[in-house]
Amino acid sequence: MDKSSTTQDVVSGFPGLSSTQTEDILKNSVDNLIPELKAFRREVHRQPELSYLEKKTTERIFSALTQEGLAPRHLKGTGCYVDVGQGPLAAALRADIDALPIQEQTELPYASSHPGIMHACGHDIHQTVMLGVAILLHRLDQHRPLGGRIRIIFQPAEEQLPGGAVDVIAQGILEGVPRAFALHCEPKVDVGKIGTRIGAITSASDTIKISLKGRGGHTSRPHLTEDIIYALSQIAINVPAVLSRKTDVRSGVLVAWGQIEAGVAPNAIPSTAFLAGTMRCLDAEVWKQAGAMLDQVVEQVAAPYRVEIELEHFRGVPPSVNTEEEVALVEAASRAELGEDSVVLVEQSMGGEDFAWILQEVPGALIRLGTRVPGGITYDLHRGDYAPDERAIEYGVRVMAATALKAISLERSRLA
Numbered sequence: 001m002d003k004s005s006t007t008q009d010v011v012s013g014f015p016g017l018s019s020t021q022t023e024d025i026l027k028n029s030v031d032n033l034i035p036e037l038k039a040f041r042r043e044v045h046r047q048p049e050l051s052y053l054e055k056k057t058t059e060r061i062f063s064a065l066t067q068e069g070l071a072p073r074h075l076k077g078t079g080c081y082v083d084v085g086q087g088p089l090a091a092a093l094r095a096d097i098d099a100l101p102i103q104e105q106t107e108l109p110y111a112s113s114h115p116g117i118m119h120a121c122g123h124d125i126h127q128t129v130m131l132g133v134a135i136l137l138h139r140l141d142q143h144r145p146l147g148g149r150i151r152i153i154f155q156p157a158e159e160q161l162p163g164g165a166v167d168v169i170a171q172g173i174l175e176g177v178p179r180a181f182a183l184h185c186e187p188k189v190d191v192g193k194i195g196t197r198i199g200a201i202t203s204a205s206d207t208i209k210i211s212l213k214g215r216g217g218h219t220s221r222p223h224l225t226e227d228i229i230y231a232l233s234q235i236a237i238n239v240p241a242v243l244s245r246k247t248d249v250r251s252g253v254l255v256a257w258g259q260i261e262a263g264v265a266p267n268a269i270p271s272t273a274f275l276a277g278t279m280r281c282l283d284a285e286v287w288k289q290a291g292a293m294l295d296q297v298v299e300q301v302a303a304p305y306r307v308e309i310e311l312e313h314f315r316g317v318p319p320s321v322n323t324e325e326e327v328a329l330v331e332a333a334s335r336a337e338l339g340e341d342s343v344v345l346v347e348q349s350m351g352g353e354d355f356a357w358i359l360q361e362v363p364g365a366l367i368r369l370g371t372r373v374p375g376g377i378t379y380d381l382h383r384g385d386y387a388p389d390e391r392a393i394e395y396g397v398r399v400m401a402a403t404a405l406k407a408i409s410l411e412r413s414r415l416a
Helices: 003-009 019-046 055-067 123-143 165-170 228-246 284-305 324-338 355-361 391-415
Strands: 080-085 089-096 149-155 180-190 194-196 199-202 204-213 254-262 272-281 308-317 320-322 343-345 364-372
Touching (some): 019 055, 055 123, 089 123, 089 355, 123 364, 149 391, 180 194, 180 355, 204 228, 228 254, 228 272, 272 284, 320 324, 320 355, 320 364, 324 343, 364 391
Parallel strands (some): 089 149, 089 180
Antiparallel strands (some): 080 149, 199 320, 204 272
């Protein structure tokens, strides 16, 4: 069976059941789950935890899975994973579980009880959806065997570069996994829809820190100094410009500065300065090339000013590159569950996402889960007032469960 026909023909997750029967089973089963999933999500939102500190979060997930009769396993540190069903692994589904150091401004009755910490990126929704998928698939498997196995990973530290996905890979959790899927809340897409894209859907993201040292002095005699401020300004302007001319413009290399520190008086040239920002890129190979170029470009731009340069370049994450077959699989699942018009093409994001490391190991897809109330406010992520529509939980569970069933069916057909 060729690749295109395989993806198109996988319409049912259960052996012996039609597509319509499978969809009815999922819809009815999810309806019964929603009240407890909403309660779970609100408790998670009320008690957010930062990267690698998600101890209560992990235990909450672990306890919910155990009470359902599943056998989750702890990851080293924080996070956990669980296998649902029997037989060969068909796919891994990943949810990130950490929160951000942001003060909540929503005034919701279940707003964060931890000052300065909030689920401002939707990770409370992500883990709730994947918990729902685990419970749903397990209950279905009790009545009618799924015919395959799905691994669901509750991963820590997505918000901390290079990300908890690196630890998941190092612990061997992806061994035997043929494909992987993840979702991310999208406040620019209406609830009830998902956003997809073949190829790069998120960007590589690195951190750049540059320290400058030189002989300071009076602003009336800059020729007797190593003019730190002028050198810093040239680096800030010209390094992004040079990199954009030394790389393919279609790769989307972007250097942007977010922090500049220098000087204490208007008539004194300082002896030290500091500049920090990020480098982003939509092409994995160009990302590697640009990283290698960075040291050379900074030195060349700074050379005429005789300042001492110390560059720290922290590799973050590569681009998240969705594969065609896995995008087709999740789109078919969404259309079957939510309707033909439920799939929209989303723009490439210059934000980073550590699921990219998993996509370097196995084919897969990162999808966008719509969380905007139709006609309502368009939020942005990482905002203290971000308030996703909770109906996204139901739609996320239905789409990801259907994706898992289709992945099982696909794997069965390949092993037949």
